[in-house]
Amino acid sequence: MSETTKQALKSYFESKLEGAVNLRISDFKQPSAGWSDEAFIFNVNWESDGETHQKGFAIRKQNKGGLMRENKNFYNQYNFLDILSKNCDLPVPGVHWYETDESILGGSFFVMDKLEGAAYVPWSKEGQQFLKQAHDDGHIPQQFVELLAKLHLLDYQEAGFTKDFTEPVGPYGYIDSKIKGLEEMYNRYLISPDPVMVDALEWLKANKPAAQRYSIVHNDYRTGNLLYKNNEITGILDWEAAEIGDPMADVAYVCAKSNRMDSPLLCYLLDRDMFYETYSKLTGLQVDEKVVHYYEVFHQVRFVLISQSAGTSFAKGQTQDLRMARQGYRWPLMRGMVAELLGY
């Protein structure tokens, strides 16, 4: 599998890098078969004009059987990163090519820069050790908040995002459209009518917070989606859910129980007080516990629906991926977390 992919990449880069000779692919890695998209990381080595070159690239390839494929526009991911990487100094990968020719790798894909650094699974033993040490040292937690604040302070209109991405209208524009999306997902992936989810959706409608303002939101900003090297955060990854929205959605995501489980530290890294204070100071935005709780419920509802979509996809015979079956079986546990947040 990886040999075939490496050969395909070699031919592809030979066609893209003009004048390149003796091209070879090295250090090829496929981090995991992603839930939604697949990723490949590698170095390209070549010679041209008598000089030797090496550059790291990463590829994100669309997985047609991936979760909630029908809700996603793959080109938007590429476009979003293109605009973002050209308009900020955040550690995000620059993008190079977007390809729709499925004969190359078996699906649409885009090529981006490989960023330096190591990723950690936060709930693994190794990840928890790394993050605890980073917490005690203090530099990475500070940088974690600074990068989020910087993203939220980016002038998205000036950067050109509003040409291709929806800008919510009015203080409830964002949350109204998100709730509508959740209801559509609930109905599409229905396993059985679910009183917990119906309660949660009604609760979300009845308790909507007004956005203080809008910004670029990552929607998956957590320690597991960052790269680290020499006590620095060197990359922010996984922008597939990014959009213009309420920055409190990202703040609540950092606080979400599913990102810390039983750890007293947010994302296994941050003290809650430090996070709120630093973020407020840097952005001028008020962090209201009630709003944070609201968006925590919102995210947990989203997680249930993702789990539900996985189970439905397996139950309908649309996938052989056993991870989807496992998610389907875990559905009551995910609903249990929604119930807990609502005070059941």
Add this chain to the structure above:
Amino acid sequence: MLDKKLTFKTANQALKEIIIPELEDGVAKEQAIALISVLKNLDMWTVENISPKEQLIAKIQENLEEQFQKLEQDSGQFSSLDWKGSLEKSYKNTEGLVDVTEKWKVLNDIQCQLIQQLYKENDRNPEIQESYITPLREKVREQLNIEMSLVR
């Protein structure tokens, strides 16, 4: 919650098409091939466990009957209870349902409709939250606990 037959069948397909071709160790390959046969036999020698759904049905029935009775007693708290009649009628119709999964789904749907109506009433009368929605959550929690106890 997933169909037993389909789950066994798909697990076997994943073994055959995804896992076994990647196995290089001969012993591991033999064991994986044997596992396919074991899973097929296990499927044939076991039956779908419907007892949790039967327990859930009993819990939902108990809850709905309690709620209908309470609504009748508190009718003054509501702007209209036309919807209660419609829900009671749907509930009555579930008596004839034999298929356990179908009955569980229909009863759940009635609970969902009840919750939606209570939220509508709560917009007008915020006391509904405490007197109806919170106690109803306790009942739904009992149902959820049955489902959660079956997940590993």
